[in-house]
Amino acid sequence: MSEVTLNGAGVSGAEATSRAGVLRRLRTTDIVFHGLTRGAAIVVLLLLSGVIISLIHGSIPALGAFGLGFLVTEVWNPVTEQFGALAPIYGTLVTSFIAMAIALPVGIMVAFFLTELCPQVLRRPIGIAIELLAGIPSIIYGIWGLFVFAPFLQRYVQPALIDTFADVPVLNALFAGPPYGIGMLTAGLILAIMVLPFITSISRDVFDAVPPVLKEAAYGVGCTTWEVFGSVILPFTRVGVIGGFMLALGRALGETMAVTFVIGNAHKVSSSIFAPGTTISASIANEFTEAVGELYTSSLVALGLILFVITFIVLAIARYMLLRLEQRVG
Amino acid sequence: MNLAKIGLAAAALAFSSLAAHAADISGAGATFPYPVYAKWADAYKKETGIGLNYQSIGSGGGIKQIKAKTVTFGASDAPLPGKELDESGLAQFPMVMGGIVPVVNIDGVKPGDLVLDGPTLAKIFLGDIKSWDDPAIAKLNPNVKLPKQAIAIVHRSDGSGTTYNFTYYLAEASPDWKTKVGTNTAVQWPAGIGAKGNEGVANNVAQTKGSIGYVEYAYAKQNKLTYTNMVNKAGKTVSPTMDAFQAAAASADWKSQPGYGVILANQPGDKSWPMTAATWILLYKKPTDPAATAEALKFFAWSYAKGGKMAEELDYVPMPSNVVMDIEKMWSSDIKDASGKPLYSMK
Numbered sequence: 001m002s003e004v005t006l007n008g009a010g011v012s013g014a015e016a017t018s019r020a021g022v023l024r025r026l027r028t029t030d031i032v033f034h035g036l037t038r039g040a041a042i043v044v045l046l047l048l049s050g051v052i053i054s055l056i057h058g059s060i061p062a063l064g065a066f067g068l069g070f071l072v073t074e075v076w077n078p079v080t081e082q083f084g085a086l087a088p089i090y091g092t093l094v095t096s097f098i099a100m101a102i103a104l105p106v107g108i109m110v111a112f113f114l115t116e117l118c119p120q121v122l123r124r125p126i127g128i129a130i131e132l133l134a135g136i137p138s139i140i141y142g143i144w145g146l147f148v149f150a151p152f153l154q155r156y157v158q159p160a161l162i163d164t165f166a167d168v169p170v171l172n173a174l175f176a177g178p179p180y181g182i183g184m185l186t187a188g189l190i191l192a193i194m195v196l197p198f199i200t201s202i203s204r205d206v207f208d209a210v211p212p213v214l215k216e217a218a219y220g221v222g223c224t225t226w227e228v229f230g231s232v233i234l235p236f237t238r239v240g241v242i243g244g245f246m247l248a249l250g251r252a253l254g255e256t257m258a259v260t261f262v263i264g265n266a267h268k269v270s271s272s273i274f275a276p277g278t279t280i281s282a283s284i285a286n287e288f289t290e291a292v293g294e295l296y297t298s299s300l301v302a303l304g305l306i307l308f309v310i311t312f313i314v315l316a317i318a319r320y321m322l323l324r325l326e327q328r329v330g
Numbered sequence: 331m332n333l334a335k336i337g338l339a340a341a342a343l344a345f346s347s348l349a350a351h352a353a354d355i356s357g358a359g360a361t362f363p364y365p366v367y368a369k370w371a372d373a374y375k376k377e378t379g380i381g382l383n384y385q386s387i388g389s390g391g392g393i394k395q396i397k398a399k400t401v402t403f404g405a406s407d408a409p410l411p412g413k414e415l416d417e418s419g420l421a422q423f424p425m426v427m428g429g430i431v432p433v434v435n436i437d438g439v440k441p442g443d444l445v446l447d448g449p450t451l452a453k454i455f456l457g458d459i460k461s462w463d464d465p466a467i468a469k470l471n472p473n474v475k476l477p478k479q480a481i482a483i484v485h486r487s488d489g490s491g492t493t494y495n496f497t498y499y500l501a502e503a504s505p506d507w508k509t510k511v512g513t514n515t516a517v518q519w520p521a522g523i524g525a526k527g528n529e530g531v532a533n534n535v536a537q538t539k540g541s542i543g544y545v546e547y548a549y550a551k552q553n554k555l556t557y558t559n560m561v562n563k564a565g566k567t568v569s570p571t572m573d574a575f576q577a578a579a580a581s582a583d584w585k586s587q588p589g590y591g592v593i594l595a596n597q598p599g600d601k602s603w604p605m606t607a608a609t610w611i612l613l614y615k616k617p618t619d620p621a622a623t624a625e626a627l628k629f630f631a632w633s634y635a636k637g638g639k640m641a642e643e644l645d646y647v648p649m650p651s652n653v654v655m656d657i658e659k660m661w662s663s664d665i666k667d668a669s670g671k672p673l674y675s676m677k
Binding site: 075076077078079080146147150151154178180181182183260261264265266267276278282285286287288289290291292297 | 361387388389390391393408480482487488489490491511512513514515516517518519522523524525526530533534537538
């Protein structure tokens with residue numbers, strides 16, 4: 001393009017036509033490219049609204065039959081066709097909460113260690129190991145959780161926790177019941193391992209982006225490593241860290257196979273995190289293939305709609321928090 | 331230019347593979363018989379060149395697909411009621427059978443040591459019997475030393491034909507089960523944990539002391555699980571064996587239900603295993619593509635005639651020959667093309 005304009009001075013008629021032709025071609029390319037990108041963006045919107053419409057359409061029979069009570073009913077009885085989403089919603093939120101409560105601090109600490117404190121030799125191996133963790137298919141986590149991790153929890157961790165907290169109020173209800181090995185805690189722990197790489201790798205990238213001059217200045221005026229981490233790096237990178245947290249939470253809320261293997265799949269709301277429970281995606285994966293009858297299938301679709309809404313709310317809260325933070329800073 | 335060429339080649343390939351598949355039989359449904367259907371299909375293809383494209387998406391999916399006419403036949407572990415068959419114009423017949431066995435994990439109890447009956451099994455799964463030294467279990471097992479140990483229940487978490495047949499038997503054996511829980515591919519379990527698939531149930535039972543679960547016979551046998559014996563309807567104690575399943579099938583009154591929809595639970599007969607299960611095929615009596623249905627019937631007839639041994643190798647139970655005769659008679663009288671010509675003729 002630049003060539004065409006540079007050679008523009010004092011040209012003959014033939015050259016002028018060829019130049020106009022080139023320009024026209026370039027313009028067409030741009031228009032086509034513009035159209036293509038816009039088309040791609042519109043396709044995304046169409047797909048999303050298609051998904052929403054079909055979810056709503058599919059869940060109308062169930063929501064019509066049970067109304068808003070669907071959200072707060074614990075019963076899930078395919079025989080009498082009584083369905084309620086309370087147990088799966090509860091299980092989804094509890095397992096995701098356990099996962100994030102563990103993965104967020106650990107992930108940020110790993111990222112900080114990797115960017116600031118780790119000897120150069122170890123940096124690459126640890127970084128690669130964490131990225132590999134993200135590459136393991138979720139079914140592998142499920143099988144490993146069922147065959148290795150759950151028996152380990154059942155034999156060593158759960159009995160110890162039950163004994164330790166037997167006399168402490170509240171906590172004894174939280175850690176109660178027979179140690180099955182599988183249950184909501186196990187699912188939460190597996191999820192924590194699965195989402196750790198998301199938090200770590202994003203945090204590491206944003207920590208790396210902190211201008212060295214800020215850190216050096218902080219160390220220069222006598223800050224400890226802890227103070228640099230808490231007062232310089234975290235405030236500077238919080239938008240990125242929250243972004244990683246949300247990505248991880250999105251994965252935890254929707255994770256299916258690994259959870260199905262280790263959560264125990266009982267449509268019950270239990271106070272104990274050792275008790276079997278279920279999540280929205282696990283219920284759908286378990287029951288959709290053999291669900292016969294309109295109300296049953298429709299209830300499962302309605303579960304999908306609820307998961308969609310939960311994810312949407314989480315994203316909306318994240319956006320809102322980011323906005324608030326930016327306003328306060330700016 | 332190159333890209334266009336590659337695209338053309340890909341399109342050509344896609345079309346040629348479509349053409350090659352056109353002659354294949356298409357079906358969808360139950361996962362339980364998938365291994366034996368796959369084995370039959372493989373042998374049938376070697377003999378005739380015609381393949382089977384079977385998607386094991388589950389019984390519910392199979393029923394939906396045959397009703398949408400996207401496949402030539404559907405397969406289901408739960409039979410359709412006669413009314414539904416008539417309304418949709420579908421023919422139904424059983425293809426192969428299997429057994430369901432309770433498996434336990436109790437210290438010192440070996441396969442076949444423990445004896446249970448239907449009412450006791452139902453009480454265990456209802457959560458009414460909580461410990462292995464319960465008098466109801468002790469009465470059935472005077473010679474077994476039963477520990478004072480809590481019973482941990484393991485059931486299927488995914489909807490399955492195995493659960494359908496198991497809960498059908500419990501409902502037959504226990505009025506309590508019938509009113510409180512009922513029969514379906516998935517039910518509201520009063521107690522216990524749910525595990526995915528036979529392997530999930532087996533593994534959870536293996537890991538948890540004092541546990542009980544139920545799996546398909548093939549799975550219990552191949553993994554050498556601790557199965558229990560059962561007291562059958564005739565009051566006799568039976569072990570889960572191929573003979574006991576066949577006895578249940580032989581004593582069943584197959585014509586009592588439309589579309590041979592007899593659930594083989596709790597069948598009469600001294601040797602009958604009480605939890606035997608059949609799996610069914612669904613196809614249209616007046617199909618829109620008669621040629622495809624005729625091909626499918628040929629495959630089923632071949633499987634009845636030559637597939638018995640292959641089924642037994644996989645621990646499935648072949649259909650008794652008198653039932654097969656009757657089914658083939660039904661084909662030749664009921665399944666016709668648009669002009670009313672039968673699509674199958676008995677040899």
